[in-house]
Amino acid sequence: MILCIGEVLNREQLGRVRSALDSGQFEDGRSTAGWHARLVKNNEQMQVTDEAGQSIRTEVENALTGHPVFQMAVRPAKMTSILFSRYRDGMTYGNHVDDPVMGRGPGRLRTDISFTLFLDDPDSYDGGELVTDTTAGEQSYKMPAGSVVIYPSSTLHRVEPVSRGQRRVAIGWIQSTIRDPAQREVLFDLDTARRQLFEREGKSTEFDLLTKSLANLQRFWAEI
Ligand SMILES: O=C(O)CCC(=O)C(=O)O
Ligand SMILES: [Fe+2]
Incomplete structure (x- = not known):
């Protein structure tokens, strides 16, 4: 089941998240990709080192985990920290499947569900669709700011190149109490x-x- 949930973040929350991202430091996204995903990954990720970064991470995590439809669809046991990614100037993430196990120590988890929470208005950038490749064919997602797409981590997927503006998203992975x-x-x-x-x-x-x-x-x- 692939599910889109609207208005997980409201206008004020989006404003706070975007302004923290505007002044954040970004690094090459390849640092967090597995060896094969690294071959097709070309994006940037925010370094969450200061108070402002921590605070939007907590705000997004709380908005997601507190959302009743998200809870019903995901039934989380564990969740990774939220990552903030940015795509601009032709950046893209080619077809890949996410690592099945992530994290270390007590934070280690099996990835059952992946999610993308869109942070920029779709009209403000070109490209940047999240495309899932399922047995039913390809599906393309470019959602309003504040909406989230959740999909099984077993799905092959990609992000189309961004040819204008910037596409910023909050992403993460969940181990569900219901594996199947x-x-x-x-x-x-x-x-x-x-x-x-x-x-x-x-x-x-x-x-x-x-x-x-x-x-x-x-x-x-x-x-x-
Ligand atoms: O940005 C997205 O929508 C998904 C990115 C992705 O597939 C990943 O980081 O593994
Ligand atoms: Fe992915």
């Missing part, structure tokens, strides 16, 4: 249906049964 994407989708659908039922009828008997089934499926499947 198909099982995550079942839980997402059940949870969505249960919430819609609640909106219509309140805490009905049917709502209670759906809630019970949702909880019990998680007892079968959840890794913690």
Whole structure:
């Protein structure tokens, strides 16, 4: 399941994030790529060394992990630190698959889900689509600022060259308590249906049964 969620960051939050990025220091993105991804990676990443960088990292992490649809779709066990990437002057990231395991020590995790949170208005730059290559064909994503795309980390994907302006995104990876994407989708659908039922009828008997089934499926499947 590939999911787009709108308005994860509001205008004020986007303003704060962009102004910290405007004055941030960026380095060559190849420093955080695996050996084969390095061959096709050409972007820049912000060095989060000061208070301003830390503060927007926390702000984005809280906005994402606090978002109810993100929680339902992702069911996070662990998440990497947010990275802020920038693409300009023809920068691109060719086809690759993300590393299956990232981080060290207690922060080490299996990457089940990757996400891209768009930070610049799509009209302000040309190119820069995130393209996923699935069995159903290629899908291209260029979302409004503040929206996030989440996709299974098992997906081959790329970022098209940016030929005008700059494309800045917050990216990261998640280990889910539900490892299998198909099982995550079942839980997402059940949870969505249960919430819609609640909106219509309140805490009905049917709502209670759906809630019970949702909880019990998680007892079968959840890794913690
Ligand atoms: O910038 C993006 O949308 C995704 C970048 C990416 O694929 C990566 O950093 O691994
Ligand atoms: Fe990637």
